[in-house]
Amino acid sequence: MISTACLETVEKSGVSAPRAVTMDKIASLCKRRGFVFQSSEIYGGLGSCWDYGPLGIALKRNITEAWWRDMITAREDMVGLDAAILMHPRVWEASGHLAGFTDPLVDCKKCKHRFRADQLTEPKCPDCGGELTESRNFNLMFKTFMGPVEDTASVVYMRPETAQGIFVNFQNVLNASRLKIPFGIGQIGKSFRNEITPGNFLFRTREFEQMEIEFFVKPGEDEKWHQYWKETRFNWYLKYGLTASRLRLREHGKDELAHYAKGCADVEYEFPFGWSELEGIANRSDFDLKQHAEFSGKDLSFFNEETRERFVPYVIEPSAGVGRPLLAFLVDAYDEDTAEGEERVVLRLDPRLAPIKAAVFPLLRKAGHPEKAQEIRDVLKEHFAVTYDQAGSIGRRYRRQDEIGTPFGITVDHDTLKDGTVTVRERDSMEQVRMPVDRLVDELRARIAAGRAPVVASS
Amino acid sequence: MISTACLETVEKSGVSAPRAVTMDKIASLCKRRGFVFQSSEIYGGLGSCWDYGPLGIALKRNITEAWWRDMITAREDMVGLDAAILMHPRVWEASGHLAGFTDPLVDCKKCKHRFRADQLTEPKCPDCGGELTESRNFNLMFKTFMGPVEDTASVVYMRPETAQGIFVNFQNVLNASRLKIPFGIGQIGKSFRNEITPGNFLFRTREFEQMEIEFFVKPGEDEKWHQYWKETRFNWYLKYGLTASRLRLREHGKDELAHYAKGCADVEYEFPFGWSELEGIANRSDFDLKQHAEFSGKDLSFFNEETRERFVPYVIEPSAGVGRPLLAFLVDAYDEDTAEGEERVVLRLDPRLAPIKAAVFPLLRKAGHPEKAQEIRDVLKEHFAVTYDQAGSIGRRYRRQDEIGTPFGITVDHDTLKDGTVTVRERDSMEQVRMPVDRLVDELRARIAAGRAPVVASS
Numbered sequence: 001m002i003s004t005a006c007l008e009t010v011e012k013s014g015v016s017a018p019r020a021v022t023m024d025k026i027a028s029l030c031k032r033r034g035f036v037f038q039s040s041e042i043y044g045g046l047g048s049c050w051d052y053g054p055l056g057i058a059l060k061r062n063i064t065e066a067w068w069r070d071m072i073t074a075r076e077d078m079v080g081l082d083a084a085i086l087m088h089p090r091v092w093e094a095s096g097h098l099a100g101f102t103d104p105l106v107d108c109k110k111c112k113h114r115f116r117a118d119q120l121t122e123p124k125c126p127d128c129g130g131e132l133t134e135s136r137n138f139n140l141m142f143k144t145f146m147g148p149v150e151d152t153a154s155v156v157y158m159r160p161e162t163a164q165g166i167f168v169n170f171q172n173v174l175n176a177s178r179l180k181i182p183f184g185i186g187q188i189g190k191s192f193r194n195e196i197t198p199g200n201f202l203f204r205t206r207e208f209e210q211m212e213i214e215f216f217v218k219p220g221e222d223e224k225w226h227q228y229w230k231e232t233r234f235n236w237y238l239k240y241g242l243t244a245s246r247l248r249l250r251e252h253g254k255d256e257l258a259h260y261a262k263g264c265a266d267v268e269y270e271f272p273f274g275w276s277e278l279e280g281i282a283n284r285s286d287f288d289l290k291q292h293a294e295f296s297g298k299d300l301s302f303f304n305e306e307t308r309e310r311f312v313p314y315v316i317e318p319s320a321g322v323g324r325p326l327l328a329f330l331v332d333a334y335d336e337d338t339a340e341g342e343e344r345v346v347l348r349l350d351p352r353l354a355p356i357k358a359a360v361f362p363l364l365r366k367a368g369h370p371e372k373a374q375e376i377r378d379v380l381k382e383h384f385a386v387t388y389d390q391a392g393s394i395g396r397r398y399r400r401q402d403e404i405g406t407p408f409g410i411t412v413d414h415d416t417l418k419d420g421t422v423t424v425r426e427r428d429s430m431e432q433v434r435m436p437v438d439r440l441v442d443e444l445r446a447r448i449a450a451g452r453a454p455v456v457a458s459s
Numbered sequence: 460m461i462s463t464a465c466l467e468t469v470e471k472s473g474v475s476a477p478r479a480v481t482m483d484k485i486a487s488l489c490k491r492r493g494f495v496f497q498s499s500e501i502y503g504g505l506g507s508c509w510d511y512g513p514l515g516i517a518l519k520r521n522i523t524e525a526w527w528r529d530m531i532t533a534r535e536d537m538v539g540l541d542a543a544i545l546m547h548p549r550v551w552e553a554s555g556h557l558a559g560f561t562d563p564l565v566d567c568k569k570c571k572h573r574f575r576a577d578q579l580t581e582p583k584c585p586d587c588g589g590e591l592t593e594s595r596n597f598n599l600m601f602k603t604f605m606g607p608v609e610d611t612a613s614v615v616y617m618r619p620e621t622a623q624g625i626f627v628n629f630q631n632v633l634n635a636s637r638l639k640i641p642f643g644i645g646q647i648g649k650s651f652r653n654e655i656t657p658g659n660f661l662f663r664t665r666e667f668e669q670m671e672i673e674f675f676v677k678p679g680e681d682e683k684w685h686q687y688w689k690e691t692r693f694n695w696y697l698k699y700g701l702t703a704s705r706l707r708l709r710e711h712g713k714d715e716l717a718h719y720a721k722g723c724a725d726v727e728y729e730f731p732f733g734w735s736e737l738e739g740i741a742n743r744s745d746f747d748l749k750q751h752a753e754f755s756g757k758d759l760s761f762f763n764e765e766t767r768e769r770f771v772p773y774v775i776e777p778s779a780g781v782g783r784p785l786l787a788f789l790v791d792a793y794d795e796d797t798a799e800g801e802e803r804v805v806l807r808l809d810p811r812l813a814p815i816k817a818a819v820f821p822l823l824r825k826a827g828h829p830e831k832a833q834e835i836r837d838v839l840k841e842h843f844a845v846t847y848d849q850a851g852s853i854g855r856r857y858r859r860q861d862e863i864g865t866p867f868g869i870t871v872d873h874d875t876l877k878d879g880t881v882t883v884r885e886r887d888s889m890e891q892v893r894m895p896v897d898r899l900v901d902e903l904r905a906r907i908a909a910g911r912a913p914v915v916a917s918s
Contacts, residue, residue, distance in 0.1 A: 034538075034635030040547030042627050042755040046615070047605060049545050051628055053635055054538035054644075061527070061539075068520070073844050076836075079493075079513035080520075084666050085649065086508050088499030105607055114607045142603045144617065146506060146665065148564055148573045148655055156505070158603065158617070168501050169510055176493030176512055178850070185513075190544065190649065196607055206605065207543050296501040377535075385532050391637070 021334040023272050026327070027201050029345070033404050035059065035330070036202065048198030048205045050323075055404055058355030058385060060209075063326055064188050066240060066352060067211045071186050078184045078213070079177060083165025085190060086156050092141065094295035095164050095288065096259070097157075102137035103196055109133060116196045142192045142206075158192040163317060165189075166214040167288045170300055181302050181313055182225060184215035188322070200273055202323040209322035216302070216313035219286065222262070225316045226283045230265050233281055233318045237267060237325070241350040241452045242332050246270040260287035267320075269328040278328055279320035286312040329353060333405060339430055340395055347405030348428055351448040354405045357384040358444060361397050363413040365390050373412040376422070376437060383441050384448070402427055408444060428452070480793040482731050485786070486660055488804070492863050494518065494789070495661065507657030507664045509782075514863055517814030517844060519668075522785055523647050525699060525811060526670045530645050537643045537672070538636060542624025544649060545615050551600065553754035554623050554747065555718070556616075561596035562655055568592060575655045601651045601665075617651040622776060624648075625673040626747045629759055640761050640772055641684060643674035647781070659732055661782040668781035675761070675772035678745065681721070684775045685742045689724050692740055692777045696726060696784070700809040700911045701791050705729040719746035726779075728787040737787055738779035745771040788812060792864060798889055799854055806864030807887055810907040813864045816843040817903060820856050822872040824849050832871040835881070835896060842900050843907070861886055867903060887911070 030036040034053035038045040052060055072078045092098040104117040110130025117135035125132055142158040145151075159165065166185045173185055188211050198204045217225045234249050252264040264282040268275045289312050293300040303310045333347040351357065360377040362369030370390055380386040387406070389397045394411065401409055409425040416422050422440070425432045435443060489495035493512035497504040511519055531537045551557040563576040569589025576594035584591055601617040604610075618624065625644045632644055647670050657663045676684045693708050711723040723741040727734045748771050752759040762769045792806040810816065819836040821828030829849055839845040846865070848856045857868055868884040875881050881899070884891045885906075894902060 031631075032635060034632060037628055037631045037635075039543040039545070040550055040627055041631065042751060042757045042759075043547040043549045046543070046545060046547045049543040051543055051624060051631075052541035053628070053632060054540065055635075057539040057541040060541065074840050076840075076847070080516040081513065082511035082516040082519065084498040084505070084508040084510055086498070086505060086651075086666050088502040088505045090502045091499055138607055142605075144601045144603045146601075146653065148597055148653070165510060168499055169496055169512070172490075172496045172500065172510075173493060173512060176491060176496075176514075178848075187516075192545075194605065194607070207545050292501060298501045300501075381533050381535070388535070389637075 019334075020336040021272060021331050023201060023331075026330055026334060029334075029403065030056065030201075030330070048195070049207055050202060050205060055355040056326075059329070059349075059353060060322060060326055062353045062355070063240075063329065064209075064211065064322060067236075067320070068186070068188065070236060070239075071211075071213060077179075077182060078186055078215075079173065079179065081166055081169060081173065081185050081187045082189060083159075083162065083169060083187065085159050085192075086144075086146065087159055087164065087168070089156055090295055091164050091168060091292075092157055094291040095167075096291070097141060097160055097164075098139070100259070101141060101160060102139050104135040105138040105196070106132040106135045114196075119197065138196070140193045140195065142194050160193050161191050161319075162187045162189045162210045162212045163214060163288070163319065166212070167292055167300075167315075168296075170216070170289060170292075171298065174302070181304065182215065182217040182221070184213050184316075186211070186213045188212075200271070200276075202327045203271070203273075203276065205323060211320045211322055213316075213318045214284075215316040215318070217316060219311060219314050222283055222285070222314035222316065226263060226281070229316050229318045230281050233279055233320070234267055237269075237278065237328075239451070240329065240353055241348075242269060242328060246332065248275065250275075258282070260284050262314075269324075269332070271328065271331060276324075278324050279318060281316070281318045284315040284317050286314050288315060289313065339402065340398065342395060342399065344399050344402050346402040346427065348452065349405035349407075350452040351407040352451060354407050355385065356387050356401070356404065356406045357448055358386045358408040358410055359397070359401045359406050360386060360388050360410045361394060361412065362390050363394065363411055367414070368417055369412050372416055373410075376410065376412065376440070380440065380444070384444060398425070407448070410440070478793075479795040480731060480790050482660060482790075485789055485793060488793075488862065489515065489660075489789070494863075507654070508666055509661060509664060514814040515785075518788070518808075518812060519781060519785055521812045521814070522699075522788065523668075523670065523781060526695075526779070527645070527647065529695060529698075530670075530672060536638075536641060537645055537674075538632065538638065540625055540628060540632065540644050540646045541648060542618075542621065542628060542646065544618050544651075545603075545605065546618055546623065546627070548615055549754055550623050550627060550751075551616055553750040554626075555750070556600060556619055557598070559718075560600060560619060561598050563594040564597040564655070565591040565594045573655075578656065597655070599652045599654065601653050619652050620650050620778075621646045621648045621669045621671045622673060622778065623747070625671070626751055626759075626774075627755075629675070629748060629751075630757065633761065640763065641674065641676040641680070643672050643775075645670070645672045647671075659730070659735075661786045662730070662732075662735065664782060670779045670781055672775075672777045673743075674775040674777070676775060678770060678773045681742055681744070681773035681775065685722060685740070688775050688777045689740050692738055692779070693726055696728075696737065696787075698910070699788065699812055700807075701728060701787060705791065707734065709734075717741070719743050721773075728783075728791075730787070730790060735783075737783050738777060740775070740777045743774040743776050745773050747774060748772065798861065799857065801854060801858065803858050803861050805861040805886065807911065808864035808866075809911040810866040811910060813866050814844065815846050815860070815863065815865045816907055817845045817867040817869055818856070818860045818865050819845060819847050820853060820868060820870045821849050822853065822870055826873070827876055828871050831875055832869075835869065835871065835899070839899065839903070843903060857884070866907070869899065 035056035037051045039049035039051050040046045072080045106117045108125035108130045111128040113127050145154045146156045147154045250266045262283040262285045266277040267279040289300045301312045333349045335346050360373045362373040377388045407427045411423040421434050494515035496510045498508035498510050499505045531539045565576045567584035567589040570587040572586050604613045605615045606613045709725050721742040721744045725736040726738040748759045760771045792808040794805050819832045821832040836847040866886045870882040880893050
């Protein structure tokens with residue numbers, strides 16, 4: 001855990017060295033190397049929807065798996081859940097989304113274009129100068145029809161958050177497991193919000209993925225647990241390498257709090273477009289369980305057998321995106337420097353998150369080097385995501401891997417065929433060590449598990 | 460690879476011993492132990508939508524991770540992709556879904572109920588005996604509206620298959636990677652079909668998850684690769700323990716083939732409700748890439764630098780569900796027998812798929828046993844999904860774990876405190892061996908990786 005004092009220091013510092021990264025550079029690298037493509041790009045794209053390419057989905061899987069392992073598998077007080085995207089429409093009545101999950105919109109009476117009222121600076125249409133209608137509330141949930149008849153009785157919504165899937169399953173999980181309060185339920189899944197103004201690449205998208213925890217506690221113990229989760233989640237981003245000075249925990253002002261929230265803090269990262277939310281950690285009180293109990297008529301309280309107490313739990317909700325942390329990890333890892341006498345782009349990703357853990361290179365395209373390198377690649381592939389590259393000079397091959405954050409380069413040369421050793425080069429330090437092939441799996445496993453090494457000068 | 464002869468034998472056998480499992484028993488176990496709950500159950504559920512509980516999502520993650528590892532990470536000729544669920548509507552014009560992905564429906568003129576015309580046996584309404592309308596085609600895609608205006612220009616569809624996300628990204632992946640034909644792109648993700656008649660628990664659902672591969676090959680080499688993928692995918696189900704005599708590869712008749720398919724075979728499993736499809740392996744020819752090239756105006760051909768040939772690749776598509784294999788693994792693993800003198804339900808899941816790998820038990824709830832057992836649990840938790848249980852007799856605790864497929868039970872007793880050894884009990888054989896605590900991680904890792912052990916008599 002970090003101390004509150006430490007949190008405050010981080011929060012107040014907020015001043016960082018200038019950096020090479022820009023959003024344009026990130027988006028260009030993502031497209032060029034296959035991290036992220038525009039959805040349906042051959043048809044001109046679809047508003048703010050993105051597809052993850054081979055390296056992007058590998059990075060995304062590493063992030064979600066790290067979250068799942070740290071937050072669920074490795075903890076005794078957490079279990080997982082995977083609720084459907086389509087839920088009963090009454091869920092959104094109870095949660096308040098049907099009535100309240102809206103943006104104020106105005107229409108231009110002349111050109112018929114539509115705008116968010118709270119984002120207009122002039123009382124006239126920004127597109128044609130025409131007169132605007134009164135503002136009205138527009139619900140941000142995507143609606144569709146289930147079953148063969150398109151009428152109001154068949155309307156269902158694509159969930160705007162994964163959280164409600166957890167609340168409606170609270171009693172089911174309790175009955176099926178042997179859990180006692182305090183415990184939490186975690187979930188990773190897609191949500192959909194018909195945002196009027198999406199943008200900033202992966203930052204605000206209409207289709208997005210969430211990693212959410214609802215942690216159920218005894219009323220009165222909620223503030224202690226809220227503090228615990230703020231620290232735990234803040235530290236999680238540090239653990240996987242985000243720069244401390246670009247990370248802060250920002251407490252919401254009273255005027256910012258959602259109607260259900262007793263308190264909330266955001267983990268924010270300093271993107272090139274400014275400080276923005278990665279994750280919100282809210283104290284949702286007993287609002288959701290009470291609403292669902294009322295709307296469903298089911299008892300959603302918890303009975304403590306030992307103390308004979310019955311209560312509706314309070315809920316602490318650490319709610320992270322997936323795209324936003326992924327973008328933060330990319331932005332934070334991006335660097336430009338000089339390596340082996342050449343300028344390079346390097347992604348200093350934590351080895352646990354890096355899409356490819358090691359690249360195997362034959363020094364020459366002859367003399368048995370390719371065969372030996374492929375043989376090593378085949379052994380490593382059983383354990384890690386690895387690649388093989390024989391095209392171009394060794395320097396050029398290093399550059400190619402540096403740019404996608406591959407932490408280790410393994411080169412097969414004349415000596416490999418004689419004494420069974422290879423050169424292992426580390427991405428950040430560019431340090432090269434010689435080691436026997438049969439130590440590679442254990443050595444790589446240990447160095448990946450250790451996380452990102454401090455950057456030291458090349459030896 | 461299995462030989463064709465072997466496939467035919469399996470295909471023709473089709474006769475199996477009677478078994479204890481029924482769909483009712485599976486659904487009941489799933490609810491009781493937290494594998495699967497009805498979606499929004501507190502509101503009466505939502506038609507054929509299901510939520511995965513703590514054990515269900517653990518099992519599902521193990522299945523999808525096994526697929527991803529075997530089909531993508533461990534192969535040099537495959538990469539991953541993760542396309543958005545919402546795609547440009549032109550995609551579905553090109554793919555043929557907008558015009559052709561339909562079921563024939565009729566309405567009752569009296570009670571207004573709607574039915575699938577091809578499933579009616581009488582010309583009158585089955586609900587009220589009223590007169591029916593002419594049948595008309597009903598599109599199975601869920602539609603919604605993107606952006607603030609609900610009009611025809613803003614209609615988008617929730618994808619009915621993940622495949623099209625791969626086709627529209629073919630050139631992007633080719634440009635961003637260094638892949639050459641033959642290679643494949645794999646994807647795991649949700650799809651949605653507004654089925655008129657969903658059913659059989661997880662078997663046919665409106666919201667479902669797919670594990671799809673599109674493997675791009677040179678025309679003329681497609682039949683060879685089609686055969687390769689039929690064998691590879693059939694073997695994958697055997698590898699994770701489905702009973703060979705309940706698995707078959709069924710070639711589609713000419714009349715069953717989709718308009719785009721040159722050939723197709725289904726991997727079928729014998730569920731309690733009969734032989735049903737787990738996965739289809741189709742030769743889609745060059746239909747999809749040609750359609751998207753025509754509709755988008757983009758060149759979707761491949762140029763082989765070495766042979767100077769340009770062609771539109773043929774596509775072999777091994778397309779599996781996730782819910783169906785999960786249901787098959789559950790059904791196949793379900794057994795009832797006598798263990799340690801008691802009747803038990805046991806899930807003989809492959810250890811790699813089992814939601815929990817080991818349970819740690821203190822023999823007594825005193826004498827330092829619980830503390831020691833929890834200490835061991837904490838060490839194992841860093842490596843595997845494990846649980847701790849001290850409630851009830853050892854026999855009862857074994858039963859609880861047998862029922863959810865936990866392959867190993869570890870018991871801490873008096874001797875553990877003296878000599879640092881524990882008893883490890885295997886679920887299927889019920890064999891017990893004594894081993895030092897510090898060998899547990901390596902031993903469990905090896906025994907999990909080895910897959911399901913042949914069932915032998917208890918020692």
